[in-house]
Amino acid sequence: MPTTLLRAASALLLTLTALNIPAAHAAGAAPVEVTVNAHAALATVPETGIGTNHAIWDTHLGSDETAGLLRDAGVGLLRYPGGSYSDIYHWADHTAPGGYVAPGTDFDTFMSGVRRTGAQAMVTANYGTGTAEEAAAWVRYANVTKGYGITYWEIGNEIYGNGHYGAAWEADDHPDKSPAEYARHVVAYADAMKAVDPSVKVGAVLTTPASWPDAIVAEGDAGSWNEVVLSTAGSKIDFVVLHWYPGALDRVGHVPDMIRLTREQIARHVGPRAGRIGIAMTEFNTGSSSNGTNTQPGALTAADSYATLLAHGVFTVDWWNVRNGIGAVTEVEGHTDYGDFGLLSSAACTADGSVCEPPLNTPFAPYHALTMVSAFARPGDQFVRAASGDPAVSAHAVRRPGGELAVLLINTSSGTSRPVTIDYEGYTPDAGPATVLTHTNGATSITTSTSGSATARTLPPLSLTTLVLRPATSEAGRPGAPGQPAASDVTATTATITWPRAAPGSRPIVKYELHRQHGAVSEQLGETGGTSFTVDNLEPGTRYTVNVIARDSGGGLSWSSPPLTFTTTTPATGSCTARLSVQSDWASGYVGAIDITNDGAPVNGWTLTFSWPRSWQSLGSGWGGVWTEDGREVKVVNEPGAGTLATGASTSIGFVGDYSGPNVLPSVFKLNGAACTSGPP
The missing domain is CATH 3.20.20.80 (Glycosidases)
Structure with a gap:
């Protein structure tokens, strides 16, 4: 390479390095979107x-x-x-x-x-x-x-x-x-x-x-x-x-x-x-x-x-x-x-x-x-939800007692750098440079630097990157976190959540907010001045994870409570009952039986539908009806001449379900579009 071109290339490489942009990916794909939600707390380290x-x-x-x-x-x-x-x-x-x-x-x-x-x-x-x-x-x-x-x-x-x-x-x-x-x-x-x-x-x-x-x-x-x-x-x-x-x-x-x-x-x-x-x-x-x-x-x-x-x-x-x-x-x-x-x-x-x-x-x-x-993730830190918009990049985050936030980013791409943008919910990082810990393919140690911003990075191929961020404003004087919530009176559509009162900071606590985790984003379910709240309009047979946050008279927010997870029931009464039982299991598949009872008006022709909870589950075979599968959606239609179900009448169907990961069983079944009561056989 001529000397002039060599110097130009070296200058470009230095510029890209200063910008934290590896040369191999300077002009490349759109950034991966990473979301960190400090309101959606998980376990403490x-x-x-x-x-x-x-x-x-x-x-x-x-x-x-x-x-x-x-x-x-x-x-x-x-x-x-x-x-x-x-x-x-x-x-x-x-x-x-x-x-x-x-x-x-x-x-x-x-x-x-x-x-x-x-x-x-x-x-x-x-x-x-x-x-x-x-x-x-x-x-x-x-x-x-x-x-x-x-x-x-x-x-x-x-x-x-x-x-x-x-x-x-x-x-x-x-x-x-x-x-x-x-x-x-x-x-x-x-x-x-x-x-x-x-x-x-x-x-x-x-x-x-x-x-x-x-x-x-x-x-x-x-x-x-x-x-x-x-x-x-x-x-x-x-x-x-x-x-x-x-x-x-x-x-x-x-x-x-x-x-x-x-x-x-x-x-x-x-x-x-x-x-x-x-x-x-x-x-x-x-x-x-x-x-x-x-x-x-x-x-x-x-x-x-x-x-x-x-x-x-x-x-x-x-x-x-x-x-x-x-x-x-x-x-x-x-x-x-x-x-x-x-x-x-x-x-x-x-x-x-x-x-x-x-x-x-x-x-x-x-x-x-x-x-x-x-x-x-140091002892005493609290994990909070983080998510990535690209499966090649994993994201984790913890909130530290002193107010710092740490974000771990993992790029599993071979030979490909990944630019990421990071959005924060419930946390505003300081505008200054972040403390950055990095380990790359073949490296014999972790490097530490102070560079770049909290909201945009480029991750080297096959790398681990931790950002340690300071809050934009002091968190001194904020309320303590509410205690472990508990759920009671859980039905198909409602649940009552209670929690221990938080310790006030420098200002009195004026209310508590109840937030549901939706991946790395939150949905506020309600707020109250007390320590109990009844949530309604919930979906039957659905798993919910919630946190409680205290807010003081100056708008200061506490850390999130520990998470509470509960599952709503299926309807107590309805036009049908569907009960799934596992007949045998061999750790990669199982034989399931579903007993269907018509609790409503007589039916002449029935269709039962349900969804596999996870992508690693699928239908091996089925009997007692005509079974079809479309992605995670399963449909069973009565066999010809066997579609009549009088009020109170029952029928049974069976299937082989295959799985290659934890086998979360289907819990919500619909007969001719109506949600059925379900439960133990």
Whole structure:
């Protein structure tokens, strides 16, 4: 290239860089629209949110360098002794018959590392080859003798993998491998452990919605694994345990329903005090060696998943694991992927020695993702709704106690920069430059700068970007947030919402506003000077999430209350009744039966319609009528000569429903256009 053209190109590149516009995308697509709604609050970030697993086969588990790296990444919880090894590990003599135990990985060494990391510990008590007495002795040693103050204790690892459903990878010496037997022992473990230290919290293993063997009912069981465990042991436990290896990088959208269905199961089978039970994701990894485990695509998925899980109230998400070892070696997005599910390199080599990982403790891309999430969402911050108008860009946001707002933007596009514009509802950022944290494909650290504006950025390809924004005006003297709302007297079209009164700031509170979340925008449902409001004109069979905000006499707004989610019923009476029941389920599909009753005038020719709640659901086959499917809309028309339904008459139809994500069942059915009453069969 001639010298003159080279200088001109260099000048152009410098100009584009100063404007935060990568040269490859200077003249490109329309900006992606991102919306952040500070009024639409979600969960508060817990101290234990960012977690990871330590395993007793990792020789470097207790090293100072390991503790320092995990501390720098903001890790707040460390789980021990490591996956399925938990069910063969005996803590007192530090043995795991049938498995390898590395030197320097005993419990006290682990706890020394936990303290140097500044984290909390979660211990998995041995269910498979252990006893309640052994677990209670571990609690005594940890919390009474040593004073470690360990709060969280799981009972076993993936016990449903003990062969009861066919596949067997988890050690379990109990002759009876049913969920009922596990639940009985959970009760015994909880009683024994809490007799030693009543402050400990005990967790039981559940299956994860839409992950095998969720929803399967084995021969002789009274229900699925989760139904039986929760019904029997729910009153004794303090949290439940999920594991998630989605195996693909596009499954983050499954998270809200995954957590929703888990909470619904807890509520249904535990009873009135179900709200006290937390949810822990004690093993998470992308599980996708083909798409990259330790390269940037996996890191982007990790950040997106951590933020989404924490925003929906999971109190810890624990990466599998700190160091794991080399696997299938591939090239992903221009970088070597070692097929390693760890955060840090173990410096291992392939069997033939042809490929070796980088030096010991070299951070992989997911390590930087966890570091970014911990810098973005700090303990005590409150997640608020954020949404993107392009599926290639993900957005998350938190509001900080001091008034700052942090926005995490994830560009999953390969080789394509994405300009974004950001609109804020319920928050006005300072007009000055933002603090910007960035991690790009192949980068070995997160960079920090002060540049650009709060409302427009260009995101590099395959990148994580966090903006930290200051409010335009001081938030001092504003009211405190209202307390947790509750719903009562919920019908098909109305609900009464009540909440604890907010603490006033420098001016008196004059009213409370009730806002419904519509994605990342809000709809005000009403306002009142009191602490109770009845909402009407609601849609039957519809799920609502609302927040309450206090407003003072000077117009100052509080933070939003914690979210409340409730679902309206179907009509109490009507011209028809439709009841859906699940006859069998195999964790990727199910047989459903719908009983239809005509409660109105005689019908000569009927059509039943309903919608699949999610895009990953579809019709496999149907019987008892003529079934058709158009996108998510399903229509069933009576078979020829079978369309007469006298008043009070019933008919039954059935179908196979396929799903590849959490299976939220249809709840609203219409017969000849009229909404039916529905409910349990």
